[in-house]
Amino acid sequence: MAELSDRLVRCFSSVFPALTQEEIRAATVASLVDADSLASVTLLAVIDEEFGVQIDLESLLELESFQKIEQYLRGKDGAGTVPNETIK
Amino acid sequence: MNLIEALEILNQALPENAPPLRAFLACGLTPLHLQTFLAAHLRQRSPQHRVEVSTGLFGDLAGNVERLQGSSYDLLFVVIEWQDIDPRLGIRSLGSWRVVDLPELMKSASLALARLEQSLLRVSATVPTCVCLPTLPLPPLFVTPTYQACRYELQLRQLVDSFAVSISNESSLRVVSAQRLDEFSPPHGRFDIRSELMAGFPYKVSHASAVASLLALLSQNPTPKKGLITDLDDTLWRGILGEVGTEGVSWHTDQHTHVHGLYQQFLDSLASAGILIAAASKNDRALAEQALERKDLIISRDYIYPIEIHWSRKSESAQRILKTWNIGPESVVFIDDSPMEVAEVKAAFPEMECIVFPKNDSLAIWDLLRRLRDLFGKSAVSEEDSLRLKSIRGAVTLRESLELTGGSLDDFLQGADAFIRFAFGKQGADKRAFELINKTNQFNLNGRKLDESGWLRLLNDPDAFIVTATYQDKYGPLGKIAVLTGRLRDKHLEVVTWVMSCRAFSRRIEHHCLKYLFEKFSADEIAFDYEATTRNGPLQDFLRELLGVTPSPGLRLSRNRFFERIPPLSQQIEEVVCG
Numbered sequence: 092m093a094e095l096s097d098r099l100v101r102c103f104s105s106v107f108p109a110l111t112q113e114e115i116r117a118a119t120v121a122s123l124v125d126a127d128s129l130a131s132v133t134l135l136a137v138i139d140e141e142f143g144v145q146i147d148l149e150s151l152l153e154l155e156s157f158q159k160i161e162q163y164l165r166g167k168d169g170a171g172t173v174p175n176e177t178i179k
Numbered sequence: 180m181n182l183i184e185a186l187e188i189l190n191q192a193l194p195e196n197a198p199p200l201r202a203f204l205a206c207g208l209t210p211l212h213l214q215t216f217l218a219a220h221l222r223q224r225s226p227q228h229r230v231e232v233s234t235g236l237f238g239d240l241a242g243n244v245e246r247l248q249g250s251s252y253d254l255l256f257v258v259i260e261w262q263d264i265d266p267r268l269g270i271r272s273l274g275s276w277r278v279v280d281l282p283e284l285m286k287s288a289s290l291a292l293a294r295l296e297q298s299l300l301r302v303s304a305t306v307p308t309c310v311c312l313p314t315l316p317l318p319p320l321f322v323t324p325t326y327q328a329c330r331y332e333l334q335l336r337q338l339v340d341s342f343a344v345s346i347s348n349e350s351s352l353r354v355v356s357a358q359r360l361d362e363f364s365p366p367h368g369r370f371d372i373r374s375e376l377m378a379g380f381p382y383k384v385s386h387a388s389a390v391a392s393l394l395a396l397l398s399q400n401p402t403p404k405k406g407l408i409t410d411l412d413d414t415l416w417r418g419i420l421g422e423v424g425t426e427g428v429s430w431h432t433d434q435h436t437h438v439h440g441l442y443q444q445f446l447d448s449l450a451s452a453g454i455l456i457a458a459a460s461k462n463d464r465a466l467a468e469q470a471l472e473r474k475d476l477i478i479s480r481d482y483i484y485p486i487e488i489h490w491s492r493k494s495e496s497a498q499r500i501l502k503t504w505n506i507g508p509e510s511v512v513f514i515d516d517s518p519m520e521v522a523e524v525k526a527a528f529p530e531m532e533c534i535v536f537p538k539n540d541s542l543a544i545w546d547l548l549r550r551l552r553d554l555f556g557k558s559a560v561s562e563e564d565s566l567r568l569k570s571i572r573g574a575v576t577l578r579e580s581l582e583l584t585g586g587s588l589d590d591f592l593q594g595a596d597a598f599i600r601f602a603f604g605k606q607g608a609d610k611r612a613f614e615l616i617n618k619t620n621q622f623n624l625n626g627r628k629l630d631e632s633g634w635l636r637l638l639n640d641p642d643a644f645i646v647t648a649t650y651q652d653k654y655g656p657l658g659k660i661a662v663l664t665g666r667l668r669d670k671h672l673e674v675v676t677w678v679m680s681c682r683a684f685s686r687r688i689e690h691h692c693l694k695y696l697f698e699k700f701s702a703d704e705i706a707f708d709y710e711a712t713t714r715n716g717p718l719q720d721f722l723r724e725l726l727g728v729t730p731s732p733g734l735r736l737s738r739n740r741f742f743e744r745i746p747p748l749s750q751q752i753e754e755v756v757c758g
Contacts, residue, residue, distance in 0.1 A: 101183065102183060105182075105183045105186035105187050105190065106186060108186075108190040129211070132211065132377075132378050132380075133182070133186070133211075133212070133215070136182055136212060136384055137182050137183050137186070139384075140181050140182050140183060140384055141183060145373075147377075148377075
């Protein structure tokens, strides 16, 4: 299970390289992507690529935080191997 | 490369003083991940550079190219999609797909491509330019079912193909191979309609990576290999000469050995483009010579030179071939069906590309031919390419003749009917001069290479001059063999680049080059941007002899000194002013 969390941290870290792991784990999505739509689209693409799960922008904001995105991905059986799926 | 890897590459720290590599990505789509991938691929290929990829306005490809100042960038990448040719060929712009509008759409597409061609021709004179033609499927706007090509669809593709043919004639403009892109990124997996509607970015992430990868590769333009050494038995042909005899070896379909014929045909093609081909075989010499004389040999026998056939080590053969060709092992590919022979040559020449010929695997041979095309590929074939082998044979004849007769160089030069043509001026399409600067190591003023953007800057620098020398004598033409570039400021003459092909040594062409400069510019002194390298020994020897001391950076040569020291020069000289 720790592996999923680390993979998600890597996704966030690649898009927000200035943040530490602790800052990423504590971050709210809105504080990161509200002002930067390019970053949000990139983050969504990276998560899609890493976990095979498509999330749209509204859903990303609804998920609110790193922790909730992690919980959402944990809810998927075998996240990272599931076929592409879109949540609306 | 996936997106997370691309981002991580770009997040890697660089030294503060890393030189910039400035690229412009001209496209009509939102650059998004394409920009990221392009920057990452460029960074991977130029890890010491601070890669900067700028972009223009969304939906305005032609305008982005038209507004571009090429001299502000090192590289230009142009990515064209159907909607850049006409917005109706995309899905974001809602207009008309009515049948009656299709003829007008064709006219509009033709005009758009003509406009783009004009601006590309202009800007590519100042910056190396790589172009990717439309990669996405056309929308279902034609009247035919999707499995039937509509006349208008064919017409559109013809327009794009004509456009591509026209721009590919420009030496500083290269087009991505659609076939290669198909291999990297299958056509059915490219279009991301969701991303197109949401963000104006129509590429699947994997397709963006493939397009960026090929564009970066195309911009790199590596120096091609110069020579190939091939084994004979079970390589150039199937069978062992010593076992089956001259008529027993084969390369034909009826004997199921066609792939060897294909290999011969490929080597023949390489040779026709100026690549040197030699044979190295452990064999009975008379037998091998007899087999090479067979009339049904696909490769022209004359193309194979030299031929090393004996029972000694293959590395000894390779050594002698390199000496005859006068090129380094890093410029050569060695091919043999025996892994042991390949390993032996590789151990002797680690820089040489050594490949095992996959004699029983047709698919692997197909892959080998494609790999060889990449190693030897070049944008265009020059006149000098066709002269290379002839001039090497001439040099060997000359060397043997001097050794046999014991004659002096003066005697030889006087009887050689030699002729040197100096061309003064800037010819943008002169790829041979650019090639010589980048492939010449031994007679090279400072060993510095020049990338395409540097070459274009030189061509556009009003203070800079370029001189090339072309040589021929009774042993045959050598073609363009020397290039000098420099600047003249306030009567101060500085030579920045000076290279001369090793094929032109021992003819005093280097003395003629300096004499030409002193006389052309009425200069009292020439300053040289000289630097010793591990490989420019011949240039160092020449300067040492001329100066009487070991050359060092900041080198200057006075007119008086030069004319006191030059030996007799007997060649005829002609000057051509161009550009």
